[in-house]
Amino acid sequence: MDRLTEMEAFATVVDQGGFTDAAKKMGISKSAVSKHxxxxxxxxxxxxxxxxxxxxSPTEIGLAYYDRARRVLNDAGEADALVTSMQSAPSGLLRISVATDFGVNHLSPVLGDFLSEFSDITVNMVLNNRYVELISEGFDMAIRIGELEDSTLRARKLTETSRRMVAAPGYFEQYGRPEKIDDLNEHKLLHYSNQANSAVWKLTAPSGEKRQVRTAGWLTVNDGQSLxxxxxxxxxxxxxxxxLYADALEKGLVEEAIxxxxxxxxxxxxxxxxxxxxxPKVRAFIDFLVNSFAEKGPDVW
Structure with missing residues (x-):
């Protein structure tokens, strides 16, 4: 007889407390369950x-066997569900969390192409600048930038972004251009207020030394585009x-500070x-983003 069917029959008898209910659960005769x-x-x-x-009721050996058998049966069920899931067409509501700056500038422009390709998916994109708890807040996925804090989440890298200090040519004409990190203490620094430790800029000196600069300055904003x-x-x-800055840098609206x-x-x-x-809906969207950003970053935007 099939070993998995025997296991299922035994586990179902334990779960249901008897052969009669187990037979009903499995959709076979009571004698067939007993035979298995x-x-x-x-x-x-x-x-x-x-x-x-x-x-x-299970014997002591039967109870120990039941624990292992139930795990095997659960794994087998998940394996079947995996195959079914991977073959099914992506569909349903996809709820995404993304930082406002990236969402407005780079995710929104490509959503139309995604929805045209996957017409059975609907998207609810939530733009905010706070860290969301995916599971408890009901999100299917999020786009995050920088070091990942939650190691329990699965992650796939889409691309990279560089970070630079920039200001307008007119600012440098009026206040001068800093030549080294210490010179920033004499300048007007614009502060992004909505990230952990965002009041500190983590910079690397030409020597490779890691430096930190406090950025309390003229203006504090919780939005990168406004900065x-x-x-x-x-x-x-x-x-x-x-x-954010690539287009402005190319047009000469800003220049690199150091x-x-x-x-x-x-x-x-x-x-x-x-x-x-x-x-499938999550996998489809991530694959789409990987393709969309294949030629982006870290400086090409």
Whole structure:
């Protein structure tokens, strides 16, 4: 007889507390269930069930076997579900969390192409600048930039962004250009307020030494695009990712503050809850983003 069927019959008898209910659960006859369990006991050379006229209960050996058998059956069920899931067409509501700056500038423009390709998927994209708890807040995935704090999530790298200090040419004409990290103490720095430790710029000196600069300055904003606009207006120096400043830098609206410093880079990731397999809608969107950003970053945006 099939070993997995024998296991299933035995485990179902334990779960249901008897052969009659187990037969109903499995959709086979009571005699067939009994035959499967007897065959399993004969093969193992051990009695797994105590049978009386009133009840059926596992023996000590049967209980130990049940724990392992149930795990095997659960794994087999998940394997079947995996195959079914991977073959099914992506569909359903896809709820995404993404930082406002990246979402507005780079995710929104490609959503139309994604929805055209996957017409059975609907998207709810939530733009915010806070760390969301994916599972408890009901998100299927998030786009995160920089070091990943939650190691329990699964992640796939989409691309990279560099970070530079930039300001308008007019600002440098008025206040001078800093030549080294220590000179930043004499400048007007623009502060991004909505990240942990965002009041500190982590920079690398030409020597490779890691430095930290406190950025309390003229202006504090919780939005990167607003900081870029302030820098373009000549209000001070902003430390921004390339996906925000690249176009302004190319047009000459901003210039790099200290070009000799090593360029810092950060990964941009799609993160999603852990599990044995990925939902088709999530997998489809991540594959789409990997393709969309294949030629982006760290400085090309």
């Amino acid at each position: 369990v007897s065959s399993l006991e004969a093969r193992l050379g051990a009695r797994l069930l105590n049978r009386t006229t009133r009840r059926v 870029l606009n302030a820098a373009i207006s000549g209000l001070g120096i902003a430390y921004l990712p390339s996906f 070009p000799d410093l090593p360029v810092e880079t950060q990964g941009i990731y799609a993160v999603y809850p852990p599990g044995r397999f990925t939902q």
